[in-house]
Amino acid sequence: MRRFSWFNATSLTLGFAFLYVPMIILIIYSFNASKLVTVWAGFSTKWYGELMQNEAFLDAAWVTIKVAVVSSSIATVLGTMAAIVLVRAGRFHGRTLFSGMIYAPLVMPEVITGLSLLLLFIGIGMDRGIVTITLAHATFSMCYVSVVVSSRLISFDRSLEEAALDLGCSQFEAFRLVTLPIIAPAVISGWLLAFTLSLDDLVIASFTSGPSATTLPIKIYSAVRLGVSPEINALSTIMIAIVTVGVITASLVSKRNAVNRQREEQAAARMT
């Protein structure tokens, strides 16, 4: 291996500073006692207290979580089905259109997706609210799920499934007992991706929500348009903390699973 040069060390340090310093500053100022975000007036957790009293934010957070759980679950089922179709179904009528509809939403500007769904909901006379946001989120995140799951399915060894069929499994049993456990990590990360996409989305939710349902990003957006506020810093800090804990836990779990699998494989190799 080549020596790790000063140039490389510098670009890593500066690069990660650029990525993380803004968020660290944001977190520090959430503990500021002053209402003015730019003046440091001592340590305080009062903005967290005020946040917990703020009914509007709590309601919006609740709506957001409900939408995210339901839409990512729908997206996972539909996206996994779509991935199986893409990888396994072979040729069928309209295949090109199908794969086009899977990949197009990934690169579509959100303003266009939002606008088109809104016009659809109005066209069929559907009241805008929590249901329409959920439908919209399920639609664009199923495409992400199917990309994640199909990349796992491509590398899947089909002979395992054939062995299960030879041993007397029905096709559905073979899927449930062999295929599903193997692609499960991809399905789970697909669900997590869909969940975070739904939690984050401002643009599509703004188009498809009505007066009855406001999500957290919509609430945050309308608050920050007026300027920086310590309460939003506190809210952001909580969200950053949840994501950080989640990502680190997920990576530790997957690392431990990999280690376990390796150990099992070694044990199996010794036995034979």
Add this chain to the structure above:
Amino acid sequence: MRRFFLIAIPYAWLTLLFLVPFFIVLKIALSDYALSIPPYTPQLDIGGGWMALKNFFAALDFENFIFLTTDDLYWKAYLSSLKIATISTLFTLAVGYPIAYAMAQAPDEWRPTLMMLVILPFWTSFLIRVYAWMGILSKEGFLNQFLLWTGIISEPLTIINTNTAVYIGIVYTYLPFMILPIYAALEKLDASLLEAAEDLGCSRFQAFWLVTIPLSKNGIIAGSFLVFIPALGEFVIPSLLGGSKTLMIGKILWEEFFSNRDWPVASAVAVVLLLILIIPIVLFQRNQQKQAEAEQ
């Protein structure tokens, strides 16, 4: 039978909630603005039979598209979006390439941690990451305070509400999309090729320019499209960090729809934006396909 449902369910879902909405946008782009609910005319009356359908198509015209070409605002916004997306893609490449390069050179045991540090911001809310810069770039913000304190400047800089703030916002939020594909390409690079180049008399810089850059070309192309395509239709960044002079088409579409309530013009803006995007999207797909074939 099972295969039929497996195909039919996601197919029907996407057709209803992705394809059909698209044709509705196209249809409304060809309609006229009206003071009614919904605010456009003609509206298709399916119960009206053949004559209603004929009248409906007769009333469609390209008026909104012609309007887009006559009003300066729109084509200026398209050009300005293209300019902002191009320049910020180049900046993202300039910032992202050295990071990806250093990651690929880093010791093996660092790599999972470095990867996680790049991916972590991607899982963090986009809105929050843009918001973080509002506090930093404002007139009394962190950056100005810091620069005044060090004595580099004597007057606070005006960065927020300018295009500069938009560039910073795009580079910051899309940086992981640039780093990851370049890193993937550089990681596969065989170090012995560089040694061979140096043995044959290349300087280190020449070896980098003649070997490393061409071999990471696919990563550079993929990363650039992954930044350019979403940046072109970006709404949140110009709306929070840009000023009233920042013209970006995503923002115009939003305002046309929510403030002016001119749905036909908003739809026409969307159709034209899509036409502009088709070229980079097709180029991107072709690059991805070529890469997939090369790997097989």
